[in-house]
Amino acid sequence: MSRRPRTDGGDGHLPDGVEPRTFDGDQRLATRGEPVYGEPVQDGWRAWDPGRSKLGALLGRGVETGFTGDDTVLYLGAASGTTVSHVADFAGPTYAVEFAPRPARDLVRVAESRPNLFPLLKDARRPETYAHVVESGVDVLFQDVATRGQGDVACRNRQFLADDGWLVATIKARSEDVTGPTEVTFGHVVETIEAEYEVVTTERMDPLHEDHLAVVARPR
Amino acid sequence: MTGDGWFVGTARDDTATGAGHVREGRADAPADWPARAVEAGFAPDEEAYYAALHEACVAATRAAATEAERAGDQQLVHAVRAMDDCTRTANELAERLSEWAGALFDEEGGGVGFAREVVDREPTGPDEERAISLAERVVGLVDEADELEAYVETRAPTVAPNLSAMAGPVLAARLIALAGGLESLAKKPSGTVQVLGAEDALFAHLRGHASSPKHGVIYTHEYVRGTRPEDRGSAARALAGKLTIAARVDHYSGDRKPELDEELDERMATIRARAEDDATATDEGGDE
Numbered sequence: 001m002s003r004r005p006r007t008d009g010g011d012g013h014l015p016d017g018v019e020p021r022t023f024d025g026d027q028r029l030a031t032r033g034e035p036v037y038g039e040p041v042q043d044g045w046r047a048w049d050p051g052r053s054k055l056g057a058l059l060g061r062g063v064e065t066g067f068t069g070d071d072t073v074l075y076l077g078a079a080s081g082t083t084v085s086h087v088a089d090f091a092g093p094t095y096a097v098e099f100a101p102r103p104a105r106d107l108v109r110v111a112e113s114r115p116n117l118f119p120l121l122k123d124a125r126r127p128e129t130y131a132h133v134v135e136s137g138v139d140v141l142f143q144d145v146a147t148r149g150q151g152d153v154a155c156r157n158r159q160f161l162a163d164d165g166w167l168v169a170t171i172k173a174r175s176e177d178v179t180g181p182t183e184v185t186f187g188h189v190v191e192t193i194e195a196e197y198e199v200v201t202t203e204r205m206d207p208l209h210e211d212h213l214a215v216v217a218r219p220r
Numbered sequence: 221m222t223g224d225g226w227f228v229g230t231a232r233d234d235t236a237t238g239a240g241h242v243r244e245g246r247a248d249a250p251a252d253w254p255a256r257a258v259e260a261g262f263a264p265d266e267e268a269y270y271a272a273l274h275e276a277c278v279a280a281t282r283a284a285a286t287e288a289e290r291a292g293d294q295q296l297v298h299a300v301r302a303m304d305d306c307t308r309t310a311n312e313l314a315e316r317l318s319e320w321a322g323a324l325f326d327e328e329g330g331g332v333g334f335a336r337e338v339v340d341r342e343p344t345g346p347d348e349e350r351a352i353s354l355a356e357r358v359v360g361l362v363d364e365a366d367e368l369e370a371y372v373e374t375r376a377p378t379v380a381p382n383l384s385a386m387a388g389p390v391l392a393a394r395l396i397a398l399a400g401g402l403e404s405l406a407k408k409p410s411g412t413v414q415v416l417g418a419e420d421a422l423f424a425h426l427r428g429h430a431s432s433p434k435h436g437v438i439y440t441h442e443y444v445r446g447t448r449p450e451d452r453g454s455a456a457r458a459l460a461g462k463l464t465i466a467a468r469v470d471h472y473s474g475d476r477k478p479e480l481d482e483e484l485d486e487r488m489a490t491i492r493a494r495a496e497d498d499a500t501a502t503d504e505g506g507d508e
Contacts, residue, residue, distance in 0.1 A: 093254075093270055101288035102378055105474060108282045116270065118277040120242070121284040132247035133226045133277070135254055160250050 013062055016069025017090025023047045029060055031089035034113040037082055046086070050208055053083040054144060054170040057208045063201065065140070065216060066166025067091065072138045074160050076124040076153065077145035079103045081110030087142070088117040095134045097122050099145075124153050127160070137162040143169040148176055151192025154217075158196045161219055167197055173211040186213045193217060225253045226276065227262045227269075238276035243284055286474065292379045293402040296372065300393035303368035310361035317358055320351050332362050381476045382466035386484060387441060394437050395463065406464075406471035413467075414438065414460035438463065443488050448495050458487045 014020075014029070021030040023040045030045040040047045050057035058065060067073075070092045078084040078096035080103040088094045088111075096111070097120045098104045104121045111117040122130045124145050141161045145153055150171050161167065171189050173182040190199060190213075197217035205212040226245050230237040254266040263269035310332060318330040321338050324347060329337065338355035341348070369390065376389035380402055384392040398416040399405035405413070415422050417437030424430035435444055435456035447455040462484040469477055 101285040104281055104285040105289070108278055108285065111274070111278055111281075115274050118273055119281040120277060121281045121288070127250075128246050128248060131250045132224065132245040133242055133253070133273070134250055136250040136252055 013064045014059060015065075015067040015071070015090050018048070018059060018067075018069075018086075019045070021045050021047070029056060031086045033085065033089035036085040036110050046089070048086050049082075053086065054205060054209050054212060054214065055083050055142065055168070056086065057205060058168070058170075058203070058214055061203070063203055063214065063216065065168050067140055067168075071140050072135065073140045073142060074134055074138045074157065076141070076143045076157060078107050078119070079144075080106035081119075083144070084117065085110045085114070088114045091140075092116060093135070094118065095120060095130075095138070097124050097130060097134075099123050099147075124157065125149065127156050131159070134160055136160060137165075139165050141165065141167045143167070146172045146175045150176065151189040154193050154215075155196040158219055163219055165219060167193070167215070167217040167219070169193065169215045169217070170205065170209070171213045171215060173213070182211050182213075189213075190215060196220060223247050223249075225251065225256055227253070227257045227272070228260070232263055232268065232272045235272075235275045235279050238272065239280035239283065242276050242280035289379060289474065292375065293396055296375050296379050296393045297397040297401065299368050299372050299375065300390070300397045303365050303372060306361045306365035306368065310358050310365065313354065313358045313361070317351065317354050320354070324348055324351055332358060335359050335362075380467065380470040381474070382469050382480055383463060385476070385478075386466050386481055387438070387463055391437065391440055395467070398437060402467065402471050406468045408464065410457075410461045410464040413464045414456050435460075443484075447488075447492060451491050451494055454491050455488065458491060459484065462487070 018029055018031055020027050021042060023030075023042060029048040029050070031048060032044050033046060035041050035046050037052070039049060048056040050060045055065070067090075069090050073087055073091045073094045075084045075087060075094060075096045078098040081096065084094065084096045084107070093116050095118045096107060098107055099122065101121065104119065107119045111119045118133070120130050120133060124143070125147070136159070138160050139162060141154070141157055143150070143154055143157070147153070150169065154167055154169050171186060173185045176189060177185045186202075190202065193199065193215060196219065198220055199215060199217045201216045203214045205214055224245070224247065226238065226241040230241060254269045257263050257269045258265060263272060314331050314335050317338065318328070318334055321334070322328045325338070325341070327337070335355040335358040338352055339359055341352055343349040343352050372393045373389045376384040376392045380392050380396065383395070387395065395413065395416060396402050396405050399408055415433050415436045418433040418435065421430060421433035425432045434453045438444055438456060438459055441459055443459050444452055444456050462480060466480055469475065469480070
């Protein structure tokens with residue numbers, strides 16, 4: 001693997017640039033950057049709210065995500081930029097794709113103070129509309145799109161990922177099938193992902209994010 | 221230019237062209253764009269490349285988001301017009317129905333409430349069957365108008381957040397519809413916004429046989445309707461002024477500015493205080 005060794009020493013799976021800090025007596029994960037959504041800030045560190053951010057929740061649980069710090073990241077489903085703002089704080093070049101115009105406007109505001117964050121108003125189901133901008137060989141493909149066909153989205157965007165890269169996808173069951181049993185829905189999505197990836201771990205995200213499954217995988 | 225990076229055919233300091241490429245371009249597959257851009261002489265190093273990429277992406281996404289949202293104003297225009305059409309047609313048919321049903325059934329009544337009662341009846345012959353079927357159309361149109369109103373209420377705050385907060389979503393949508401779009405509303409002077417929807421009265425005035433209208437559709441706003449008649453002109457003028465500013469903020473920046481509402485509230489408090497002053501003056505009386 002071409003990835004550089006970890007230097008976080010003792011924080012387990014936390015990428016460089018993400019640290020547990022104490023806010024008002026509570027231990028919380030934090031990154032360094034301009035505040036975005038009214039989160040508590042201390043000495044330049046912004047608290048990362050695990051209830052508003054699935055990635056924040058995953059890191060808080062100690063799940064290995066492949067982020068090491070300074071990574072090149074393709075982030076699909078950036079919404080208004082809550083989570084991607086933290087990612088850009090610790091990662092390297094971060095491409096943030098969002099489909100809806102309203103949140104994209106907030107995303108632009110988040111990107112203004114972060115020179116390594118590149119906002120794109122594009123449809124994650126159509127990579128050909130941003131393949132002329134997003135570079136190949138990204139270290140982490142993070143996906144949080146609430147649309148049907150979340151497994152397909154992961155597969156279609158495999159082309160951006162380095163062979164030794166990581167896919168971290170949070171799957172929303174209700175976006176695939178409103179009524180069906182979530183376990184069955186997750187099964188279908190994971191099966192689709194397995195066409196292009198080798199699944200490392202899956203993790204239910206209840207209770208902070210109900211009906212969501214996190215899938216961590218490596219390209220085949 | 222399938223296959224080319226966004227930076228091909230533009231200069232590093234030409235953000236506008238770069239942003240255009242980010243929006244319009246496409247490629248079948250990604251490549252190591254930073255390295256290629258440096259090779260091609262677009263940027264001296266990757267750091268400079270990423271700086272240019274950042275500028276282009278921010279500009280492209282800001283413009284694309286604004287344009288896409290603006291297109292939403294036309295949906296709003298259609299929806300609010302359709303809503304008014306449904307309501308008007310429902311009322312017209314309800315009148316026809318009450319005439320007809322009044323002759324057929326014992327009970328009499330009018331309006332949509334009556335139509336809902338008629339719908340529940342079991343027809344006893346072909347005449348009643350037709351009348352009840354007509355009542356169903358009336359109820360259907362009213363339900364559709366309600367659905368459209370719900371749509372307008374969720375849609376208007378996205379298209380015009382400040383205008384919707386100040387005027388309420390439905391009045392905001394009506395103003396946009398009367399102007400023909402958010403952009404044209406933002407370009408109208410406040411005196412025009414004040415009388416939008418009162419065109420008949422305005423033209424009568426311009427032909428010289430009527431006084432100028434004090435307000436158009438903004439009459440439905442509590443700040444006009446709830447103000448005593450002699451102060452309504454002032455209230456309408458003040459409201460129209462702030463609505464115009466709200467429409468301009470919505471069109472040109474899109475940021476929500478709650479201070480606009482506060483300014484209007486203060487102005488209205490001043491206007492309404494006149495009524496209290498007058499009342500006090502009359503009570504004290506004597507010096508007239």
